[in-house]
Amino acid sequence: MIQTTQLTIGGLGLPGHHHISLGPRHPSAAGLIRIDIASAHSTIRSAHVSTGYAHRAAEKLFEVRDYRSAIMLADRHDWWSAFSGELLVTLTVEEAMRLSPAVRSVPLRTLLAELFRLHSHMGFLSHLADDRLSDSLWDWIERLRQALLAWSGNRIHPMLVRIGGLSADAPEGWLDALTPLLDDASRLAQALRTRLAATKRFSGLATIGREMCLAYGLSGPIGRACGLNLDRRASGYLAYDSLYRAAALRKAGDAEARFEVLLDELDASIEMIQAARRLVDETPGDVAVRLARRLKVPEGDHAGEVEAPWGIASCLLVSRGGQTPWRLGLRTPSLANLSALEQALVGVPLDSLADAIASIGYTASDADK
Numbered sequence: 001m002i003q004t005t006q007l008t009i010g011g012l013g014l015p016g017h018h019h020i021s022l023g024p025r026h027p028s029a030a031g032l033i034r035i036d037i038a039s040a041h042s043t044i045r046s047a048h049v050s051t052g053y054a055h056r057a058a059e060k061l062f063e064v065r066d067y068r069s070a071i072m073l074a075d076r077h078d079w080w081s082a083f084s085g086e087l088l089v090t091l092t093v094e095e096a097m098r099l100s101p102a103v104r105s106v107p108l109r110t111l112l113a114e115l116f117r118l119h120s121h122m123g124f125l126s127h128l129a130d131d132r133l134s135d136s137l138w139d140w141i142e143r144l145r146q147a148l149l150a151w152s153g154n155r156i157h158p159m160l161v162r163i164g165g166l167s168a169d170a171p172e173g174w175l176d177a178l179t180p181l182l183d184d185a186s187r188l189a190q191a192l193r194t195r196l197a198a199t200k201r202f203s204g205l206a207t208i209g210r211e212m213c214l215a216y217g218l219s220g221p222i223g224r225a226c227g228l229n230l231d232r233r234a235s236g237y238l239a240y241d242s243l244y245r246a247a248a249l250r251k252a253g254d255a256e257a258r259f260e261v262l263l264d265e266l267d268a269s270i271e272m273i274q275a276a277r278r279l280v281d282e283t284p285g286d287v288a289v290r291l292a293r294r295l296k297v298p299e300g301d302h303a304g305e306v307e308a309p310w311g312i313a314s315c316l317l318v319s320r321g322g323q324t325p326w327r328l329g330l331r332t333p334s335l336a337n338l339s340a341l342e343q344a345l346v347g348v349p350l351d352s353l354a355d356a357i358a359s360i361g362y363t364a365s366d367a368d369k
Contacts, residue, residue, distance in 0.1 A: 092304030220311025226253030
Protein backbone atom coordinates (compact mmCIF):
# COMPACT_ATOMS: atom_id res chain seq x y z
CA MET A 1 0.00 0.00 0.00
CA ILE A 2 1.37 3.41 -1.03
CA GLN A 3 1.31 6.08 1.70
CA THR A 4 1.75 9.80 1.06
CA THR A 5 3.57 11.99 3.56
CA GLN A 6 4.39 15.70 3.55
CA LEU A 7 7.63 16.67 5.25
CA THR A 8 9.31 19.95 6.09
CA ILE A 9 13.03 20.31 6.71
CA GLY A 10 14.34 22.69 9.30
CA GLY A 11 12.27 25.57 10.65
CA LEU A 12 9.36 25.85 8.21
CA GLY A 13 6.88 24.06 10.48
CA LEU A 14 3.84 23.93 8.19
CA PRO A 15 0.64 22.61 9.85
CA GLY A 16 -0.07 18.97 9.03
CA HIS A 17 3.52 18.25 7.94
CA HIS A 18 6.03 15.98 9.60
CA HIS A 19 9.19 17.79 10.64
CA ILE A 20 12.73 16.57 9.89
CA SER A 21 15.65 18.04 11.79
CA LEU A 22 19.31 17.42 11.02
CA GLY A 23 20.34 19.29 14.15
CA PRO A 24 19.50 22.73 15.61
CA ARG A 25 22.47 24.44 13.92
CA HIS A 26 22.86 22.34 10.79
CA PRO A 27 22.68 24.39 7.55
CA SER A 28 19.19 22.94 7.00
CA ALA A 29 17.91 24.56 10.19
CA ALA A 30 16.54 27.61 8.36
CA GLY A 31 13.93 25.38 6.70
CA LEU A 32 12.09 26.66 3.62
CA ILE A 33 12.06 23.22 1.94
CA ARG A 34 9.12 20.82 1.65
CA ILE A 35 9.20 17.21 0.44
CA ASP A 36 6.13 15.20 -0.54
CA ILE A 37 6.94 11.50 -0.50
CA ALA A 38 5.08 8.33 -1.39
CA SER A 39 6.26 5.21 0.45
CA ALA A 40 5.50 1.52 0.64
CA HIS A 41 6.83 -0.99 3.17
CA SER A 42 8.76 1.84 4.87
CA THR A 43 10.70 2.64 1.67
CA ILE A 44 10.41 5.81 -0.42
CA ARG A 45 8.90 5.18 -3.86
CA SER A 46 8.78 8.77 -5.09
CA ALA A 47 9.59 12.25 -3.80
CA HIS A 48 8.78 15.79 -4.85
CA VAL A 49 10.86 18.67 -3.47
CA SER A 50 9.26 22.13 -3.23
CA THR A 51 11.33 25.28 -2.83
CA GLY A 52 10.44 28.91 -3.46
CA TYR A 53 9.48 29.95 0.07
CA ALA A 54 12.22 32.59 0.34
CA HIS A 55 11.41 34.61 -2.84
CA ARG A 56 14.61 36.64 -2.64
CA ALA A 57 14.30 38.12 -6.17
CA ALA A 58 18.05 38.71 -6.17
CA GLU A 59 18.44 38.65 -9.93
CA LYS A 60 15.95 41.49 -10.33
CA LEU A 61 17.60 43.46 -7.54
CA PHE A 62 20.94 43.19 -9.36
CA GLU A 63 19.43 45.20 -12.23
CA VAL A 64 19.05 48.32 -10.07
CA ARG A 65 22.39 48.04 -8.27
CA ASP A 66 25.68 49.38 -9.54
CA TYR A 67 28.45 46.81 -9.81
CA ARG A 68 29.99 47.57 -6.43
CA SER A 69 26.62 47.14 -4.69
CA ALA A 70 25.92 43.95 -6.64
CA ILE A 71 28.96 42.33 -5.04
CA MET A 72 27.53 42.92 -1.57
CA LEU A 73 24.16 41.53 -2.61
CA ALA A 74 25.77 38.41 -4.09
CA ASP A 75 27.17 37.20 -0.77
CA ARG A 76 23.69 36.89 0.76
CA HIS A 77 22.72 33.59 -0.93
CA ASP A 78 24.83 30.75 0.42
CA TRP A 79 25.50 32.14 3.88
CA TRP A 80 27.73 29.13 4.63
CA SER A 81 30.08 30.25 1.88
CA ALA A 82 29.15 33.87 1.40
CA PHE A 83 32.60 34.64 0.01
CA SER A 84 31.89 32.44 -3.03
CA GLY A 85 29.04 34.71 -4.14
CA GLU A 86 30.93 37.98 -3.95
CA LEU A 87 34.00 36.40 -5.53
CA LEU A 88 31.98 35.00 -8.45
CA VAL A 89 30.44 38.35 -9.40
CA THR A 90 33.74 40.19 -8.93
CA LEU A 91 35.72 37.80 -11.14
CA THR A 92 33.03 38.03 -13.83
CA VAL A 93 33.14 41.85 -13.82
CA GLU A 94 36.96 41.89 -13.82
CA GLU A 95 37.07 39.50 -16.76
CA ALA A 96 34.55 41.64 -18.65
CA MET A 97 36.68 44.74 -18.02
CA ARG A 98 39.95 42.89 -18.77
CA LEU A 99 41.09 44.12 -15.35
CA SER A 100 43.89 42.44 -13.40
CA PRO A 101 43.43 42.72 -9.63
CA ALA A 102 46.21 43.79 -7.28
CA VAL A 103 48.80 41.01 -7.15
CA ARG A 104 48.75 40.64 -3.35
CA SER A 105 44.95 40.30 -3.32
CA VAL A 106 45.05 37.10 -5.39
CA PRO A 107 46.53 34.73 -2.75
CA LEU A 108 44.46 36.46 -0.08
CA ARG A 109 41.29 35.81 -2.09
CA THR A 110 42.34 32.19 -2.49
CA LEU A 111 42.96 31.84 1.23
CA LEU A 112 39.52 33.28 2.03
CA ALA A 113 37.81 31.01 -0.49
CA GLU A 114 39.31 27.96 1.22
CA LEU A 115 38.51 29.24 4.71
CA PHE A 116 34.87 29.52 3.70
CA ARG A 117 35.05 26.01 2.22
CA LEU A 118 36.12 24.82 5.67
CA HIS A 119 33.27 26.81 7.24
CA SER A 120 30.70 25.26 4.90
CA HIS A 121 31.98 21.68 5.08
CA MET A 122 32.17 21.76 8.89
CA GLY A 123 28.56 22.89 9.07
CA PHE A 124 27.33 20.00 6.93
CA LEU A 125 29.61 17.47 8.66
CA SER A 126 27.98 18.37 11.98
CA HIS A 127 25.46 15.63 11.15
CA LEU A 128 28.18 13.07 11.97
CA ALA A 129 29.11 14.53 15.37
CA ASP A 130 27.95 13.24 18.73
CA ASP A 131 27.19 15.71 21.53
CA ARG A 132 30.76 16.07 22.74
CA LEU A 133 32.24 16.40 19.26
CA SER A 134 29.40 18.70 18.22
CA ASP A 135 30.34 21.21 20.93
CA SER A 136 33.95 21.26 19.70
CA LEU A 137 32.87 21.62 16.07
CA TRP A 138 30.54 24.54 16.67
CA ASP A 139 33.09 26.20 18.92
CA TRP A 140 35.57 25.97 16.03
CA ILE A 141 33.06 27.52 13.61
CA GLU A 142 32.46 30.41 16.01
CA ARG A 143 36.22 30.98 16.39
CA LEU A 144 36.53 31.18 12.61
CA ARG A 145 33.68 33.68 12.49
CA GLN A 146 35.35 35.80 15.15
CA ALA A 147 38.56 35.76 13.10
CA LEU A 148 36.63 37.00 10.07
CA LEU A 149 35.04 39.68 12.26
CA ALA A 150 38.50 40.93 13.19
CA TRP A 151 39.37 41.38 9.51
CA SER A 152 36.16 42.49 7.83
CA GLY A 153 33.86 43.64 10.63
CA ASN A 154 31.40 40.86 9.70
CA ARG A 155 31.17 37.34 11.12
CA ILE A 156 29.48 35.53 8.20
CA HIS A 157 29.15 37.93 5.25
CA PRO A 158 32.71 39.17 4.72
CA MET A 159 32.07 41.86 2.07
CA LEU A 160 35.83 42.00 1.51
CA VAL A 161 36.06 41.59 -2.26
CA ARG A 162 36.23 44.67 -4.41
CA ILE A 163 36.63 45.02 -8.15
CA GLY A 164 40.40 45.15 -8.51
CA GLY A 165 41.24 43.48 -5.19
CA LEU A 166 40.04 43.59 -1.59
CA SER A 167 38.64 46.29 0.67
CA ALA A 168 41.42 45.81 3.22
CA ASP A 169 44.55 43.79 3.82
CA ALA A 170 44.64 41.20 6.62
CA PRO A 171 45.35 42.88 9.97
CA GLU A 172 48.82 42.53 11.40
CA GLY A 173 49.27 39.08 12.94
CA TRP A 174 45.99 37.79 11.52
CA LEU A 175 47.57 35.17 9.25
CA ASP A 176 49.80 33.86 12.05
CA ALA A 177 46.74 33.51 14.30
CA LEU A 178 45.28 30.98 11.84
CA THR A 179 47.76 28.30 12.99
CA PRO A 180 45.82 27.02 16.03
CA LEU A 181 42.56 27.26 14.08
CA LEU A 182 43.93 25.08 11.29
CA ASP A 183 45.47 22.62 13.74
CA ASP A 184 42.12 22.18 15.47
CA ALA A 185 40.40 21.78 12.09
CA SER A 186 42.76 18.88 11.33
CA ARG A 187 41.94 17.24 14.66
CA LEU A 188 38.21 17.68 14.09
CA ALA A 189 38.50 16.16 10.62
CA GLN A 190 40.22 13.08 12.08
CA ALA A 191 37.62 12.74 14.83
CA LEU A 192 34.78 13.00 12.31
CA ARG A 193 36.51 10.45 10.07
CA THR A 194 36.66 8.04 13.01
CA ARG A 195 32.95 8.57 13.68
CA LEU A 196 32.08 7.89 10.05
CA ALA A 197 34.19 4.71 9.96
CA ALA A 198 32.49 3.41 13.10
CA THR A 199 29.04 3.26 11.47
CA LYS A 200 27.78 1.65 8.28
CA ARG A 201 24.43 3.42 8.16
CA PHE A 202 25.58 5.66 5.29
CA SER A 203 26.93 2.85 3.13
CA GLY A 204 24.84 2.25 0.00
CA LEU A 205 22.45 5.06 0.95
CA ALA A 206 21.03 7.48 -1.68
CA THR A 207 23.52 6.50 -4.38
CA ILE A 208 24.16 9.11 -7.09
CA GLY A 209 26.15 7.87 -10.06
CA ARG A 210 28.04 9.60 -12.84
CA GLU A 211 25.10 9.54 -15.28
CA MET A 212 22.79 11.14 -12.74
CA CYS A 213 25.38 13.84 -12.01
CA LEU A 214 25.61 14.71 -15.69
CA ALA A 215 21.82 14.66 -16.10
CA TYR A 216 21.21 17.07 -13.22
CA GLY A 217 24.33 19.21 -13.55
CA LEU A 218 25.82 18.01 -10.26
CA SER A 219 29.45 18.71 -9.47
CA GLY A 220 31.58 19.37 -6.42
CA PRO A 221 31.69 16.74 -3.64
CA ILE A 222 28.66 14.89 -5.06
CA GLY A 223 30.39 14.41 -8.39
CA ARG A 224 33.75 13.58 -6.84
CA ALA A 225 32.04 10.93 -4.66
CA CYS A 226 31.23 8.93 -7.82
CA GLY A 227 34.49 9.60 -9.66
CA LEU A 228 33.36 12.64 -11.67
CA ASN A 229 35.88 15.44 -11.23
CA LEU A 230 34.73 18.80 -12.60
CA ASP A 231 36.65 20.91 -10.06
CA ARG A 232 37.11 24.39 -11.53
CA ARG A 233 40.08 25.10 -9.24
CA ALA A 234 42.17 22.75 -11.37
CA SER A 235 41.92 25.34 -14.18
CA GLY A 236 44.16 27.63 -12.11
CA TYR A 237 41.99 30.72 -11.47
CA LEU A 238 43.00 32.94 -8.54
CA ALA A 239 46.27 31.44 -7.23
CA TYR A 240 45.20 27.82 -7.68
CA ASP A 241 47.73 27.30 -10.47
CA SER A 242 50.36 26.97 -7.74
CA LEU A 243 48.24 26.21 -4.64
CA TYR A 244 45.68 23.62 -5.74
CA ARG A 245 45.62 20.34 -3.83
CA ALA A 246 43.20 17.72 -5.16
CA ALA A 247 41.28 15.51 -2.73
CA ALA A 248 40.98 11.82 -3.54
CA LEU A 249 38.05 10.75 -5.71
CA ARG A 250 35.59 8.10 -4.52
CA LYS A 251 33.63 5.65 -6.65
CA ALA A 252 30.63 4.44 -4.62
CA GLY A 253 28.54 7.59 -5.01
CA ASP A 254 26.61 6.92 -1.79
CA ALA A 255 26.15 9.04 1.34
CA GLU A 256 29.25 7.53 2.92
CA ALA A 257 31.38 8.47 -0.09
CA ARG A 258 30.02 12.04 -0.08
CA PHE A 259 30.92 12.50 3.59
CA GLU A 260 34.37 10.98 2.91
CA VAL A 261 34.94 13.55 0.15
CA LEU A 262 33.96 16.40 2.49
CA LEU A 263 36.44 15.12 5.08
CA ASP A 264 39.22 14.73 2.51
CA GLU A 265 38.56 18.26 1.29
CA LEU A 266 39.00 19.62 4.81
CA ASP A 267 42.57 18.34 4.75
CA ALA A 268 43.15 19.62 1.20
CA SER A 269 41.80 23.09 2.07
CA ILE A 270 44.02 23.29 5.15
CA GLU A 271 47.06 22.55 2.97
CA MET A 272 46.02 25.22 0.46
CA ILE A 273 45.49 27.81 3.19
CA GLN A 274 48.95 27.12 4.61
CA ALA A 275 50.49 27.43 1.14
CA ALA A 276 48.52 30.64 0.50
CA ARG A 277 49.85 32.15 3.73
CA ARG A 278 53.41 31.59 2.51
CA LEU A 279 52.57 33.10 -0.87
CA VAL A 280 51.03 36.18 0.78
CA ASP A 281 54.23 36.67 2.80
CA GLU A 282 56.20 36.61 -0.47
CA THR A 283 53.85 39.11 -2.19
CA PRO A 284 54.07 42.64 -0.79
CA GLY A 285 52.12 45.63 -2.04
CA ASP A 286 48.60 46.98 -2.08
CA VAL A 287 45.49 44.81 -2.13
CA ALA A 288 43.43 47.02 -4.48
CA VAL A 289 43.83 49.05 -7.65
CA ARG A 290 42.46 52.57 -8.00
CA LEU A 291 39.40 52.75 -10.29
CA ALA A 292 37.05 55.42 -11.59
CA ARG A 293 34.22 56.37 -9.27
CA ARG A 294 31.62 55.55 -11.94
CA LEU A 295 32.36 51.98 -12.92
CA LYS A 296 31.11 50.77 -16.31
CA VAL A 297 31.31 47.29 -17.85
CA PRO A 298 31.76 46.93 -21.65
CA GLU A 299 28.63 46.05 -23.57
CA GLY A 300 28.05 42.36 -24.24
CA ASP A 301 27.51 38.97 -22.59
CA HIS A 302 30.09 37.96 -19.98
CA ALA A 303 30.38 34.76 -17.94
CA GLY A 304 32.36 33.52 -14.94
CA GLU A 305 32.72 30.41 -12.80
CA VAL A 306 34.12 29.45 -9.41
CA GLU A 307 34.27 26.22 -7.43
CA ALA A 308 31.89 26.79 -4.52
CA PRO A 309 31.92 24.28 -1.64
CA TRP A 310 29.07 22.22 -3.14
CA GLY A 311 30.05 22.54 -6.79
CA ILE A 312 30.32 24.86 -9.75
CA ALA A 313 28.77 28.30 -9.33
CA SER A 314 28.51 30.41 -12.46
CA CYS A 315 27.39 33.88 -13.44
CA LEU A 316 26.01 35.34 -16.67
CA LEU A 317 26.32 39.10 -16.92
CA VAL A 318 24.63 41.01 -19.74
CA SER A 319 25.81 44.61 -19.96
CA ARG A 320 24.65 47.52 -22.09
CA GLY A 321 27.76 49.46 -21.21
CA GLY A 322 26.27 51.29 -18.23
CA GLN A 323 26.83 51.39 -14.49
CA THR A 324 24.28 48.67 -13.74
CA PRO A 325 23.86 45.22 -15.30
CA TRP A 326 21.07 44.72 -17.82
CA ARG A 327 20.85 41.14 -16.56
CA LEU A 328 22.86 39.26 -13.95
CA GLY A 329 21.93 35.61 -13.46
CA LEU A 330 23.48 33.10 -11.07
CA ARG A 331 23.72 29.34 -11.45
CA THR A 332 24.12 27.83 -7.97
CA PRO A 333 24.89 24.25 -6.91
CA SER A 334 22.14 24.26 -4.27
CA LEU A 335 19.34 24.29 -6.86
CA ALA A 336 20.93 21.46 -8.84
CA ASN A 337 21.42 19.40 -5.69
CA LEU A 338 17.81 19.86 -4.60
CA SER A 339 16.57 18.95 -8.09
CA ALA A 340 18.49 15.66 -7.93
CA LEU A 341 17.30 14.97 -4.39
CA GLU A 342 13.95 13.74 -5.74
CA GLN A 343 15.57 10.88 -7.63
CA ALA A 344 18.25 10.21 -5.02
CA LEU A 345 15.63 9.56 -2.33
CA VAL A 346 13.88 6.80 -4.26
CA GLY A 347 14.60 3.50 -2.50
CA VAL A 348 15.76 5.15 0.72
CA PRO A 349 14.27 3.64 3.93
CA LEU A 350 12.10 6.14 5.77
CA ASP A 351 14.20 5.84 8.92
CA SER A 352 17.31 6.83 6.89
CA LEU A 353 15.73 9.90 5.28
CA ALA A 354 17.58 12.44 7.45
CA ASP A 355 20.93 10.76 6.73
CA ALA A 356 20.31 10.83 2.98
CA ILE A 357 19.33 14.50 2.96
CA ALA A 358 22.28 15.49 5.16
CA SER A 359 24.72 14.05 2.61
CA ILE A 360 23.40 16.22 -0.27
CA GLY A 361 24.30 19.77 0.62
CA TYR A 362 22.21 22.86 -0.07
CA THR A 363 21.16 26.12 1.50
CA ALA A 364 17.61 27.27 0.88
CA SER A 365 18.44 30.86 -0.07
CA ASP A 366 21.12 29.70 -2.52
CA ALA A 367 18.46 27.66 -4.31
CA ASP A 368 15.69 30.27 -4.11
CA LYS A 369 17.45 33.36 -5.46
